[in-house]
Amino acid sequence: xxxxxxxxxxxxxxxxxxxxxxxxxxxxxxxxxxxxxxxxxxxxxxxxxxxxxxxxxxxxxxxxxxxxxxxxxxxxxxxxxxxxxxxxxxxxxxxxxxxxxxxxxxxxxxxxxxxxxxxxxxxxxxxxxxxxxxxxxxxxxxxxxxxxxxxxxxxxxxxxxxxxxxxxxxxxxxxxxxxxxxxxxxxxxxxxxxxxxxxxxxxxxxxxxxxxxxxxxxxxxxxxxxxxxxxxxxxxxxxxxxxxxxxxxxxxxxxxxxxxxxxxxxxxxxxxxxxxxxxxxxxxxxxxxxxxxxxxxxxxxxxxxxxxxxxxxxxxxxxxxxxxxxxxxxxxxxxxxxxxxxxxxxxxxxxxxxxxxxxxxxxxxxxxxxxxxxxx
Numbered sequence: 241x242x243x244x245x246x247x248x249x250x251x252x253x254x255x256x257x258x259x260x261x262x263x264x265x266x267x268x269x270x271x272x273x274x275x276x277x278x279x280x281x282x283x284x285x286x287x288x289x290x291x292x293x294x295x296x297x298x299x300x301x302x303x304x305x306x307x308x309x310x311x312x313x314x315x316x317x318x319x320x321x322x323x324x325x326x327x328x329x330x331x332x333x334x335x336x337x338x339x340x341x342x343x344x345x346x347x348x349x350x351x352x353x354x355x356x357x358x359x360x361x362x363x364x365x366x367x368x369x370x371x372x373x374x375x376x377x378x379x380x381x382x383x384x385x386x387x388x389x390x391x392x393x394x395x396x397x398x399x400x401x402x403x404x405x406x407x408x409x410x411x412x413x414x415x416x417x418x419x420x421x422x423x424x425x426x427x428x429x430x431x432x433x434x435x436x437x438x439x440x441x442x443x444x445x446x447x448x449x450x451x452x453x454x455x456x457x458x459x460x461x462x463x464x465x466x467x468x469x470x471x472x473x474x475x476x477x478x479x480x481x482x483x484x485x486x487x488x489x490x491x492x493x494x495x496x497x498x499x500x501x502x503x504x505x506x507x508x509x510x511x512x513x514x515x516x517x518x519x520x521x522x523x524x525x526x527x528x529x530x531x532x533x534x535x536x537x538x539x540x541x542x543x544x545x546x547x548x549x550x551x552x553x554x555x556x557x558x559x560x561x562x563x564x565x566x567x568x569x570x571x572x573x574x575x576x577x578x579x580x581x582x583x584x585x586x587x588x589x590x591x592x593x594x595x596x597x598x599x600x601x602x603x604x605x606x607x608x609x610x611x612x613x614x615x616x
Contacts, residue, residue: 244552245303247311248545249291251532252281256291259284261549262307271306275299310548339380340372346420357500367405367412370395381423388413388425440567442601447556448568454550462518463529463543464550466492467562470505471569471587473498474544474562478537480528482519487512494588503588570598 245268246261260278262268269287272278277293280286289299300309344365351361372380374395375387388410396406417425443451448468455461467477476497484493490512491504524530529538547562566587573583584595 244308244310246545246548246552247309248542252284252288257288258291258294260287260289261545263553268303268306271303275302337376340369340376343372343380343416343420344369347416350419351415355500363408364412364415367409368416371409371413380421383417383423383425385425439601440571440597441564442571443560443564443568445572448565450554451547451550451556451560454553455546458514458518458521459529460546460550462514463538463546464565465511465514468565468569469508469511471566473566474540478527478529478540478543481526482524482528484528485515497588499588499590501588503585505586567598570595571601574598
């Protein structure tokens with residue numbers, strides 16, 4: 241099986257670079273050296289190529305027989321040399337009418353005063369903007385329900401966009417026309433799409449153990465272990481502060497998570513030992529997990545790459561994401577006999593219906609069912 245090399249943009253001594261992340265392999269290192277532009281970072285413990293010298297096609301050509309190149313973490317601008325940024329921007333950027341800009345500004349102000357999270361505001365504004373630009377130059381005051389139906393059919397469905405995106409559009413349009421604009425559109429008659437029924441992705445306990453033990457780097461191991469052991473979302477982990485770890489009460493305090501809700505989750509003794517070792521080594525100040533710069537949060541994309549590296553090391557080829565660890569935590573709790581109501585509290589779910597999905601992926605009872613095939 242070929243080794244995977246993960247490409248990750250970053251900085252080295254204030255210079256933009258592309259890092260090459262892979263398990264130690266003498267043959268690969270020899271091949272990378274033939275590029276004559278790759279260098280080893282003693283401080284960060286990985287190979288890198290200056291952004292100005294980086295050539296993806298050449299890298300793939302040199303390494304295609306020896307490794308898989310995962311460049312999903314790179315933005316297009318990292319790979320392609322800039323030609324004429326201003327010209328390209330002006331060519332691809334559609335102008336937004338003043339009427340739409342005013343409406344979106346009013347929507348932002350309304351959502352801000354209702355204390356919506358910044359991420360929700362951004363999502364709703366973008367969804368509303370695309371709809372309003374689709375129906376333009378039709379005046380906003382003339383919009384009717386048929387315009388929303390047309391947008392769904394001619395834009396969302398035609399482009400194969402997701403059910404969840406369609407749901408976001410409907411929510412944003414409802415909010416915009418109910419709270420900001422008042423016209424012929426009847427928001428109460430706007431229908432959301434029928435819900436998709438997807439089972440959460442769950443790892444076995446053995447797979448989780450392999451992933452959590454893959455890294456020798458204590459920060460990486462602690463971050464992944466804390467996500468699984470407490471069922472955290474990625475943002476919840478990165479927003480933790482050292483004071484949120486209450487070792488006397490054996491709990492982790494998660495503040496202002498999704499839906500602006502606080503909650504507490506139990507802190508295992510094994511994790512507490514790992515956290516103490518990590519704290520002694522890194523001594524974080526503002527955030528529990530900080531990036532390369534002091535008092536700066538650890539980067540979300542870098543955390544995802546930490547998981548990718550672990551998967552490569554233990555040869556797990558499933559498309560595992562950080563959220564799989566949270567799903568696995570909930571399912572393993574359920575299989576060990578934890579009441580569903582407690583799991584709902586630990587995960588911070590508003591509705592028990594959200595938590596009940598884990599009953600469909602728990603294999604504890606299903607495995608006890610005997611197939612009629614066995615009696616043939």
